[in-house]
Amino acid sequence: MALKSVETSNPRAVATPVTDTAERALLDRIARSRDQAAFRTLYGNYYQRLTRLLARMSVRREDIEEVINDTFWVVWTKASEFRGASQLSTWIIGIAYRRALNALRRAKLRPVADHEFDEDSVSVGSTEEQETNEQWLSLGLERLPVEQRMALELTYTLGHSCEEVAAILDCPVNTVKTRLFRARETLKQVLPQLAGMSGEKS
Amino acid sequence: MSARVPDTHAEAWALLPWLANGRIAPEDREWVEGHVAGCAECRAELAAQRLVVSQVERDEAAAPAPAASEEQRSFNKLWARIEAAESVSASSASSAGTPVPAPRAARTVRWLAAAVVVQAIGLGVIGLAMFGQSRNDAFVTVSSVEAPRANAPTVRIVFSPDASIATINTLLTHQGLSIVSGPGTSGNFTAQLSADAVASGASAESVAAVISRDPNVTFAQPVAR
Numbered sequence: 001m002a003l004k005s006v007e008t009s010n011p012r013a014v015a016t017p018v019t020d021t022a023e024r025a026l027l028d029r030i031a032r033s034r035d036q037a038a039f040r041t042l043y044g045n046y047y048q049r050l051t052r053l054l055a056r057m058s059v060r061r062e063d064i065e066e067v068i069n070d071t072f073w074v075v076w077t078k079a080s081e082f083r084g085a086s087q088l089s090t091w092i093i094g095i096a097y098r099r100a101l102n103a104l105r106r107a108k109l110r111p112v113a114d115h116e117f118d119e120d121s122v123s124v125g126s127t128e129e130q131e132t133n134e135q136w137l138s139l140g141l142e143r144l145p146v147e148q149r150m151a152l153e154l155t156y157t158l159g160h161s162c163e164e165v166a167a168i169l170d171c172p173v174n175t176v177k178t179r180l181f182r183a184r185e186t187l188k189q190v191l192p193q194l195a196g197m198s199g200e201k202s
Numbered sequence: 203m204s205a206r207v208p209d210t211h212a213e214a215w216a217l218l219p220w221l222a223n224g225r226i227a228p229e230d231r232e233w234v235e236g237h238v239a240g241c242a243e244c245r246a247e248l249a250a251q252r253l254v255v256s257q258v259e260r261d262e263a264a265a266p267a268p269a270a271s272e273e274q275r276s277f278n279k280l281w282a283r284i285e286a287a288e289s290v291s292a293s294s295a296s297s298a299g300t301p302v303p304a305p306r307a308a309r310t311v312r313w314l315a316a317a318v319v320v321q322a323i324g325l326g327v328i329g330l331a332m333f334g335q336s337r338n339d340a341f342v343t344v345s346s347v348e349a350p351r352a353n354a355p356t357v358r359i360v361f362s363p364d365a366s367i368a369t370i371n372t373l374l375t376h377q378g379l380s381i382v383s384g385p386g387t388s389g390n391f392t393a394q395l396s397a398d399a400v401a402s403g404a405s406a407e408s409v410a411a412v413i414s415r416d417p418n419v420t421f422a423q424p425v426a427r
Contacts, residue, residue, distance in 0.1 A: 040277060047273045052265060069280040076284055137257040152219075156258045161225040162217070177216040184219070184251070194250045 023088045031080035043072055046089075049158065050096050056138075056153050057146060063103045071096040090167040093158070097150060097168060104146065140191040148183035151176050211237065214244055222251035275363075286390075350382040354394040355406035356425040357413075361391070365418035373418060377409050378402075392425065 023045065029038035047068065054064045074095050082091060141149055147169070154165045166173045188194045214237040220226035221234055238244045350356075357379065361370055374380065378399025384391030395404055406424035414422040 036281070043277050043280070044273060047276065048268055051268050052262070065276045065279070069276060069283070072280055073283065135261075137254060138261060155219050155223055155225075156255050157262065159223050159225060161227065162220050163227070164225075180219050181216055184247075187254070188250070194253065 020087050020089065024084065027075070027079050027082060027088060030076065031082075039072075039076060042075065046072075046092055046096075050093070053093070053153060053157065054096065054100050056141065056157065057100050057104070057150065058142070059100050059103050060107055063107065067096060067099045067103050070099045086167045087164065090160070090164050093154070094168040094170060098170075101146070136191060136193055140187045140194075143190055144183050144186055148179045148186070151179040152183045155180060211241060211244070214238065214241070215247065218244065218248050218251050222248060222255050350392075351394060351397075354397075355400060355404070355409070356382070356392060356394050357406050357410045358421075358423050358425050359391050359393055359413065359419060360421040362418045362420050369418050373413060373416060377413060378404060379409065390421070 023042060026035075026038040026042045029035035030042070050068050050071070051064055054067055055061070059067060071092060075092060082088070141152065144152065150169060151165055154160045154168055155162075160168065162173055162176055165176045169176065214234045217226055217230055217234050218238075221231070221238070226234060238248055359379075365373075374393065378396040379393040380396060381391050381393045395406065395409060399409070410422040410424045413419045
């Protein structure tokens with residue numbers, strides 16, 4: 001598989017205790033002294049991560065900046081209200097997720113809902129498989145309802161734990177497991193790369 | 203391990219994504235790994251999920267990172283919006299003795315603020331370009347602002363960062379606008395309508411509506427007098 005060798009920072013960098021502590025210090029400076037430099041640093045920590053996540057949610061390119069800036073508008077105005085019960089990253093990404101859902105609704109581009117899913121129309125395994133091999137996963141992800149896709153993206157792309165995904169999506173842990181379960185089943189139906197790997201369920 | 207180990211196939215199956223991404227809870231790891239070791243179906247599913255993880259990593263590595271300039275431009279827009287909103291908040295609080303508006307209220311000035319934002323960049327470009335202009339040039343420049351006239355219709359404008367000085371000059375001239383102040387702290391300019399333009403029926407509202415549709419203008423709004 002031909003991969004572009006592009007040097008990037010690791011967008012999968014999940015908040016560790018160290019980074020969470022550092023980011024909380026930034027948020028504290030924002031809350032206490034309206035520190036622009038701290039705000040700029042925190043913005044930079046999330047800009048690339050959110051840009052890619054929102055693109056994968058099918059948020060329109062022209063809406064992505066607005067969603068990110070709306071998110072950080074909330075961070076700026078609510079910095080003193082962050083209680084710290086969760087990681088700062090789950091708070092920020094959760095805000096972005098809800099803003100993105102609003103943007104998708106406004107754009108009427110929300111991906112197909114569960115009940116609209118038609119597996120006959122979504123197979124991406126075909127004679128074009130070789131040509132599209134590099135994007136095979138993306139093609140499958142595009143077929144998922146947004147809630148399932150987000151659960152999967154947060155788990156695999158950003159590397160969050162189940163509990164963190166639940167905090168971001170503001171839903172119970174079991175709902176996260178269910179969404180990911182259904183996403184996995186769908187991907188196996190539409191992606192021949194995965195279909196052959198899992199045995200039939202007993 | 204512990205007494206809470208459910209050790210059921212379904213529960214282990216549900217947790218496989220976090221075994222694959224390495225973020226499974228420590229208290230679950232041992233029993234899930236124990237189940238997977240003895241379950242061919244879960245081993246195959248774990249392999250599939252690890253394939254997804256590796257493909258995600260490939261996709262992420264191959265995706266071009268947003269340009270640093272793009273990030274800075276976005277931040278500048280946000281910061282201008284914040285400055286504009288806080289300026290409004292401060293003035294309304296001082297004039298009416300009211301508390302600072304809630305974020306929702308501040309959102310109402312979002313377009314104003316957003317427009318003001320881009321000018322931070324635009325004004326820098328404009329300022330540099332203007333700096334190079336001869337004082338004899340006919341351009342309306344920040345350094346040659348006209349004296350404000352009382353009660354003249356006034357418009358607040360933020361120009362696109364891509365707008366050239368010549369374009370801005372043409373735009374202002376065609377509308378009968380003269381810059382009377384600016385850039386403000388957020389980079390916005392204040393312009394007034396000429397007496398001739400007013401005599402021909404133009405108003406701050408009509409001019410703002412016209413120029414706000416111009417691609418060289420990020421934001422334009424009549425100023426209440």
